Amino acid sequence: MIPLLISSQIREADAFTIEQEPVTSVDLMERASKAFVDIFIKEFPDQDKSIVVYCGTGNNGGDGLAIARLLKRAHYPKVSVKIARFSDKASPDFKANLEKLKHTRIKLLEINAGAPLQEESSDIIIDALLGTGLNKPLQGDYARLVDALNQLNSTIVAVDVPTGFFTDGAPPAGATVLKTGLVITFQQPKINFLLPESASCMDRFKVADIGLNKSFIESLDSPYQLISKKDIRQLLKPRKSFDHKGTYGHALIIAGQQLTMGAALLCSSACAHTGAGLTTACIPESGLTALNTTLAEVMAIVRDGKNQPEIKWEKFNVVAAGPGLGTDADSLALLEKAFKEFNKPMVVDADALNMLAQKPEVLKNIPKGSIITPHMKEFDRLFGEHQSWWQRLETMRQKANELGIYILLKNRYTITGTPSGKLYFNATGNPAMASGGMGDVLTGVIASLLAQKYTSGEACIIGAYLHGKTGDELAMPHLLNTVLAGQLAKHIPVTLAKLMS
Numbered sequence: 001m002i003p004l005l006i007s008s009q010i011r012e013a014d015a016f017t018i019e020q021e022p023v024t025s026v027d028l029m030e031r032a033s034k035a036f037v038d039i040f041i042k043e044f045p046d047q048d049k050s051i052v053v054y055c056g057t058g059n060n061g062g063d064g065l066a067i068a069r070l071l072k073r074a075h076y077p078k079v080s081v082k083i084a085r086f087s088d089k090a091s092p093d094f095k096a097n098l099e100k101l102k103h104t105r106i107k108l109l110e111i112n113a114g115a116p117l118q119e120e121s122s123d124i125i126i127d128a129l130l131g132t133g134l135n136k137p138l139q140g141d142y143a144r145l146v147d148a149l150n151q152l153n154s155t156i157v158a159v160d161v162p163t164g165f166f167t168d169g170a171p172p173a174g175a176t177v178l179k180t181g182l183v184i185t186f187q188q189p190k191i192n193f194l195l196p197e198s199a200s201c202m203d204r205f206k207v208a209d210i211g212l213n214k215s216f217i218e219s220l221d222s223p224y225q226l227i228s229k230k231d232i233r234q235l236l237k238p239r240k241s242f243d244h245k246g247t248y249g250h251a252l253i254i255a256g257q258q259l260t261m262g263a264a265l266l267c268s269s270a271c272a273h274t275g276a277g278l279t280t281a282c283i284p285e286s287g288l289t290a291l292n293t294t295l296a297e298v299m300a301i302v303r304d305g306k307n308q309p310e311i312k313w314e315k316f317n318v319v320a321a322g323p324g325l326g327t328d329a330d331s332l333a334l335l336e337k338a339f340k341e342f343n344k345p346m347v348v349d350a351d352a353l354n355m356l357a358q359k360p361e362v363l364k365n366i367p368k369g370s371i372i373t374p375h376m377k378e379f380d381r382l383f384g385e386h387q388s389w390w391q392r393l394e395t396m397r398q399k400a401n402e403l404g405i406y407i408l409l410k411n412r413y414t415i416t417g418t419p420s421g422k423l424y425f426n427a428t429g430n431p432a433m434a435s436g437g438m439g440d441v442l443t444g445v446i447a448s449l450l451a452q453k454y455t456s457g458e459a460c461i462i463g464a465y466l467h468g469k470t471g472d473e474l475a476m477p478h479l480l481n482t483v484l485a486g487q488l489a490k491h492i493p494v495t496l497a498k499l500m501s
């Protein structure tokens with residue numbers, strides 16, 4: 001896991017590294033700037049481009065001055081610097097780097113407070129105005145400058161964070177933020193980069209390792225954690241020679257209606273392909289032929305719409321409910337029965353969540369350790385409207401704890417909230433996966449992992465990673481625009497094999 005820190009903790013990690021390594025703060029700035037430049041050169045190899053570095057007078061500006069000097073040394077001759085002198089204050093490391101810059105032939109211009117802004121025609125703008133030191137929304141000269149740069153439509157690369165961007169906490173509504181194409185950020189992605197609001201001010205980010213003290217970062221025990229491939233490889237359990245289908249558990253998937261049988265098929269297929277020993281689908285009679293012809297491996301329990309099916313709950317290691325299930329009275333009765341009679345963790349998705357939104361008192365009966373897998377709309381239907389994603393994170397931590405469940409909120413970065421208050425961010429997955437049925441597949445994957453005796457926390461972490469990784473393997477090599485859910489389900493064994501190799 002990669003711990004994700006809030007900005008005050010990043011400052012603590014900076015200070016600890018400076019004291020412990022030991023390294024002077026100006027040398028740490030040099031290291032950070034070099035790490036930035038290494039990535040910049042790979043991204044923008046054309047040395048003929050004109051580059052201007054806009055610098056504030058804090059440490060972000062100090063980085064900017066060092067970056068300009070290092071770019072010149074790396075044979076980018078057309079680099080220049082503009083300093084926004086909007087404050088009387090300047091950090092010591094900014095001043096030290098300004099001295100060093102004066103020994104180069106880099107063109108330097110100062111923009112004074114209140115002065116009219118000059119035209120900007122450089123090919124590339126590097127934004128080193130403000131970084132993680134931002135403590136209020138941009139106003140006055142900074143807001144005016146950022147607004148002007150936003151009008152240019154130029155290529156903008158931010159140092160650490162786009163100027164005006166709050167790295168954690170709910171962003172103030174309507175705040176002015178510089179719109180950047182690429183952010184080269186230090187040490188770790190900032191938490192708000194992983195939330196959808198960031199899309200309005202950055203297309204993508206790259207992380208530059210600046211060697212802050214890792215054991216200190218670990219010791220902060222951040223609730224925000226980014227899942228890495230290494231974690232998944234450590235969690236996955238290899239199969240053993242004498243294992244049999246009983247070893248890998250029996251999953252029951254309660255899903256589907258006449259017009260939404262596809263959801264039941266996709267979920268069941270994903271469950272079987274992820275390796276559950278046995279999969280049974282509880283489906284309407286009208287879906288039986290479809291199931292028997294497309295998924296010969298999956299067994300059925302039929303819901304006939306009049307009588308509740310006889311389900312021997314104790315036969316199953318996991319029950320997943322919701323994909324395409326509909327929200328009629330029979331479906332609700334069956335869900336309530338499952339909550340009462342199945343005493344192991346369940347996976348609850350889609351229409352099952354919509355029913356719970358309509359009858360919130362039922363949610364209190366959800367078996368402890370269960371996993372709910374809402375997308376944003378389902379989440380808000382369940383827990384009320386939210387003004388920001390940061391607010392959703394807070395609700396997740398509170399509700400997961402209150403109900404003793406795992407909440408997996410789906411998005412570009414899917415986030416799992418645990419009863420103990422941790423939030424795990426998953427980075428695999430891509431926009432080719434933005435197509436119907438993809439969530440049904442994820443539900444099947446997670447149910448399958450629970451059947452195979454992974455804990456609920458492990459099932460969420462592995463499930464989100466494996467689902468996204470499979471989508472990446474299908475989409476990336478061919479730059480596919482779309483990956484279909486059924487195609488993804490079938491590819492899971494291949495991705496799983498690679499992760500376990």
Ligand SMILES: NC(=O)C1=CN([C@@H]2O[C@H](COP(=O)(O)OP(=O)(O)OC[C@H]3O[C@@H](n4cnc5c(N)ncnc54)[C@H](O)[C@@H]3O)[C@@H](O)[C@H]2O)[C@@H](O)CC1
Pocket residue numbers: 011014015025028029032056057058059060061063091129130131132133134135136137138139142159160161186210
């Ligand atoms: N040793 C370190 O601390 C390191 C810091 N680094 C850089 O340092 C940056 C943080 O530097 P600073 O803490 O100096 O902060 P910034 O450079 O982000 O900001 C400078 C100052 O601007 C003022 N300010 C904040 N919000 C403002 C607003 N809305 N309008 C006008 N002024 C505002 C604050 O007084 C703040 O301290 C990081 O983003 C990174 O670029 C890197 O060099 C790595 C090492």
Ligand SMILES: Nc1ncnc2c1ncn2[C@@H]1O[C@H](COP(=O)(O)OP(=O)(O)O)[C@@H](O)[C@H]1O
Pocket residue numbers: 375410411412413414428429430431432433434435436437438439440441442467468
């Ligand atoms: N841009 C994206 N990047 C990464 N993953 C995505 C993206 N778009 C969709 N997904 C993934 O696809 C799934 C969609 O789930 P959901 O909205 O419930 O679909 P459905 O209801 O059609 O089954 C989620 O797991 C989500 O994380």
Ligand SMILES: [K+]
Pocket residue numbers: 060127128129130131158159160161162163
């Ligand atoms: K910046």
